[in-house]
Amino acid sequence: MRAPADPRIVRHRLPALTFAVFLLVIAASSAVVFALELGATVGHVAAHYRGGGFARAKTLDGLLLVAVPHLAAMPIVLFAAAHVVGWARAVSRRGYRALLGVSFGGAALSIACPFLIRYVAPTAAWLHLAAFLGLEAALLAWSALLGAVFVPWRSRVRTRTPAPSRLPHAGRVAVAVARRWRTGFRPRQERPQPGSGEHPST
């Protein structure tokens, strides 16, 4: 039986879906620009940065001109997408972490590889291609997850909730006692209230 739609998710449907559409446009335009400017083979990518034929090698200024805006933009986009997907618990914790790793790892390598290709080794073009493909796949995955959670005809699907403990009650009590044992059965300290004189802000 389907669970009723989560009202928090329903309220944020439109901004999330709008963002998903723009994520797709970002991914598509990025792929086209990569293919048109760098080429789709390792040789073309290496030649784009190191020069060859009629092309000049990229200067440090030219590389920085592309890298610096991406250093600011890519984490913001990925953070926003990850934040919404994580909030909606649309994917398991392990899958979420894997996707985060691919996304941010791919972004970092995509920014670093032009420098590696230009100044260290042309073979880093392999890494650049792999990182770019990983990042593109991650962007598509974030868009798909946003769609899966927020598209109206899918919003009645139950989102993930933390799995209940499989231990019987006695087991849960034992675990709780063991945890308290490790912390030395210290009583919980009352938090100082703002304005009481003990609060750091007062």
Added chain:
Amino acid sequence: MRFLVRPSVRPRSRAPVRMFMAFAALALAGWVLQRVREGGLVPSEVEACYLGVPGGAPLGAAALWEEVHVGAFVHGFTLFMLGSLLVVSPVRDRVRRALLVTAAAAALCDLFAPFAVIALGGWGGIRVATFVAAALSSATLLVVVAVRFGSEVVGASPG
């Protein structure tokens, strides 16, 4: 971000949201000014930008797609932020939906309008129209969020 939209901390979130709105307004104003100075309101200048001199080659595909790439990031993120703030502002659902859908559709049309200008070999007015629509709809969205956010606590569940 959740901090910003949680009703219990709404009073504290007003200041950072106002600051964000101020920067978003400046970005919008800068974008409009830049586009107007480049001839974005004159169809013949739009055509000259994308089609080049008569008999010459139009702007390359890579340059067009780069423009789409940058615009998609700027519009996408700004609309996402404004839309999320609008969700927790006391605005009618219909109005909220209309504002965000119009702004997003106008922005997307504006991003891809240059392809139409090149494909049609003219019709710079298309880009002028999409620019005006995108600027007006984004400005309206921004003003509504600026005026309504935090004006009263709505029945939003803690997000």
